[in-house]
Amino acid sequence: MLARRRCPFCRSWFYPHPRLKDRQKTCGRSSCRREHKRLSNQSWRSQHPDYFQGTYPLQKEVYGTRADGKRRYRQQHPDYVQRNQVYVRNWRQQRRSKPLSPTSCDLHLKVGSTSTSIAIRQVSHTSRDIFVTLCPSTS
Numbered sequence: 001m002l003a004r005r006r007c008p009f010c011r012s013w014f015y016p017h018p019r020l021k022d023r024q025k026t027c028g029r030s031s032c033r034r035e036h037k038r039l040s041n042q043s044w045r046s047q048h049p050d051y052f053q054g055t056y057p058l059q060k061e062v063y064g065t066r067a068d069g070k071r072r073y074r075q076q077h078p079d080y081v082q083r084n085q086v087y088v089r090n091w092r093q094q095r096r097s098k099p100l101s102p103t104s105c106d107l108h109l110k111v112g113s114t115s116t117s118i119a120i121r122q123v124s125h126t127s128r129d130i131f132v133t134l135c136p137s138t139s
């Protein structure tokens with residue numbers, strides 16, 4: 001086992017992963033990893049001060065952001081917008097009307113010594129809850 005080391009961020013002891021060895025700098029907790037990444041990004045930016053003054057701001061000025069480009073494309077290509085509308089409508093309808101395995105049993109339960117089968121009749125959801133309608137299976 002490798003020698004244990006101290007995490008420079010939370011000061012707790014840890015054993016480095018055997019495959020990472022000396023390259024592991026933190027204890028592995030996500031908050032420590034994030035802090036380590038933040039510091040390494042900071043040092044990289046200070047070593048390359050003109051990197052983010054490169055082409056992107058210039059391109060953004062000329063062509064706009066990605067959202068602007070998409071909006072412009074949709075304005076210039078009404079046929080694309082219509083095609084996409086039809087596609088999305090079909091896709092939504094298909095998703096809504098697709099039955100959930102209407103023929104087969106979905107759940108096989110064994111309560112005590114009697115085994116029973118339950119079919120899932122319908123599944124719907126809100127942003128918070130999932131509603132599952134069950135019914136006893138005939139098979």
Ligand SMILES: [Zn+2]
Pocket residue numbers: 007008009010011012026027028029032
């Ligand atoms: Zn840590």
